Amino acid sequence: MTSEHIYKFFADYIYKHSGIYYKESDFYRLDSRLNTMMKSLSCATVEDLHKAYTTNVTKDMHSLLINIATNNETYFMRDNKPFLTLVNKVIPEILANNKSLTKLSIWCAGCSTGQEPYSILMSIAHKCTPDVLTKTEITATDISTDALSKAKKATYDGLDVQRGLPAPLLVKYFIKESDEAWRINDTIRSRVTFGEFNLLTDNFPASKYNIIFCRNVLIYQDKDNRKSILEKFYKALVPGGVFFMGSGESVIGLGLDFKQEIIDGTLVYKKPA
Amino acid sequence: MKILIVDDSKAINLMVSDMLHEAGHESLWAENGQKAVDIIAKEKVDLILLDWNMPVMNGPEFLEKVKSENLTSAPIVMMTTENKPDYIMKALEMGASEYIMKPFTSDILINKIDLVLGGF
Numbered sequence: 436m437t438s439e440h441i442y443k444f445f446a447d448y449i450y451k452h453s454g455i456y457y458k459e460s461d462f463y464r465l466d467s468r469l470n471t472m473m474k475s476l477s478c479a480t481v482e483d484l485h486k487a488y489t490t491n492v493t494k495d496m497h498s499l500l501i502n503i504a505t506n507n508e509t510y511f512m513r514d515n516k517p518f519l520t521l522v523n524k525v526i527p528e529i530l531a532n533n534k535s536l537t538k539l540s541i542w543c544a545g546c547s548t549g550q551e552p553y554s555i556l557m558s559i560a561h562k563c564t565p566d567v568l569t570k571t572e573i574t575a576t577d578i579s580t581d582a583l584s585k586a587k588k589a590t591y592d593g594l595d596v597q598r599g600l601p602a603p604l605l606v607k608y609f610i611k612e613s614d615e616a617w618r619i620n621d622t623i624r625s626r627v628t629f630g631e632f633n634l635l636t637d638n639f640p641a642s643k644y645n646i647i648f649c650r651n652v653l654i655y656q657d658k659d660n661r662k663s664i665l666e667k668f669y670k671a672l673v674p675g676g677v678f679f680m681g682s683g684e685s686v687i688g689l690g691l692d693f694k695q696e697i698i699d700g701t702l703v704y705k706k707p708a
Numbered sequence: 709m710k711i712l713i714v715d716d717s718k719a720i721n722l723m724v725s726d727m728l729h730e731a732g733h734e735s736l737w738a739e740n741g742q743k744a745v746d747i748i749a750k751e752k753v754d755l756i757l758l759d760w761n762m763p764v765m766n767g768p769e770f771l772e773k774v775k776s777e778n779l780t781s782a783p784i785v786m787m788t789t790e791n792k793p794d795y796i797m798k799a800l801e802m803g804a805s806e807y808i809m810k811p812f813t814s815d816i817l818i819n820k821i822d823l824v825l826g827g828f
């Protein structure tokens with residue numbers, strides 16, 4: 436039995452460093468996570484693990500805890516519609532309003548294992564004229580170093596590549612290396628740069644991105660953190676920039692300057708030009 | 709929706725029809741392409757799940773026949789252990805709308821059906 440103060444210690448640590456909020460009624464969700472950490476660090480008991488984290492937290496121990504605290508669930512073309520709206524409406528409109536635009540900057544924040552940025556690029560490659568793909572640069576970031584290293588490998592197993600991904604896109608944009616290894620081709624891969632970025636504590640760039648995706652990430656944050664992160668996203672967009680959230684998420688009630696718009700059935704948030 | 713499973717394996721039929729029923733679909737079974745041709749001559753189906761290797765008439769032969777003779781407007785989804793990109797490409801060129809590699813899970817099956825009915 437893990438005692439309450441140990442759960443609370445780890446929940447507080449996770450909250451402080453990532454904003455991911457485990458309520459008391461969710462403490463049991465930490466059980467299997469703490470077990471995994473005990474194995475990784477060869478701790479016999481959860482008390483030993485607690486002791487290790489109260490004595491000296493190395494960078495690896497920190498990453499281990501953050502990796503384990505995050506939920507990295509994702510799949511290709513998640514929700515489908517936003518990607519259609521992106522390539523059919525949002526990108527054409529941005530390009531039409533900025534005839535001299537040479538670089539289309541997209542930030543995919545909370546990209547997990549890479550399916551989302553690769554889906555954006557496959558959608559562009561599949562539906563837009565070729566010059567749009569060569570203009571596109573995606574910065575894809577996450578707090579989880581494990582998720583990022585899988586994203587960088589760009590290699591997915593037979594189940595991953597079927598989850599959400601239409602077969603025509605699979606044969607067009609992946610190279611099959613074995614039954615359990617399909618790799619995204621280099622044309623797509625070369626347009627994305629992955630990096631570690633903590634939405635809670637890192638400094639956001641100002642007025643940099645035409646488009647930001649941050650989907651199914653802020654659901655783990657409490658209201659105050661969600662509001663302050665969204666304000667920073669607003670600043671990180673160029674005027675006329677567009678922000679995409681997950682299908683069940685909204686910025687309503689947070690008093691933000693975003694202009695809400697429904698385009699082809701997808702709710703997006705715009706920073707006025 | 710009414711979905712026709714064309715597969716020589718009874719076990720696959722049972723597994724897939726369970727997944728479909730769970731998602732609120734109806735299913736029919738044909739154990740090879742010829743039997744499937746007979747069924748679609750009599751009955752309207754909304755979607756066809758098609759195995760590759762089968763006796764009497766295999767998946768590609770069925771696809772070829774159905775497309776050249778215009779026997780159905782139902783979208784056809786290949787469902788097979790053949791997972792070489794060339795095979796997938798060939799099936800799509802022959803008129804299949806989607807391709808599912810075995811093994812797969814129920815959420816993949818249902819998602820692929822959704823994709824065919826209104827996807828990318």
Ligand SMILES: C[S@@+](CC[C@H](N)C(=O)[O-])C[C@H]1O[C@@H](n2cnc3c(N)ncnc32)[C@H](O)[C@@H]1O
Nearest residue numbers: 453505507509545547578579633634650651652
């Ligand atoms: C459920 S995944 C969503 C992945 C993808 N955006 C999607 O919608 O499919 C949530 C991701 O957010 C990341 N995340 C959680 N808190 C974060 C933070 N404070 N800073 C950066 N990333 C964070 C997690 O590591 C995880 O990979």
Ligand SMILES: [Mg+2]
Nearest residue numbers: 716759761762
């Ligand atoms: Mg067979």
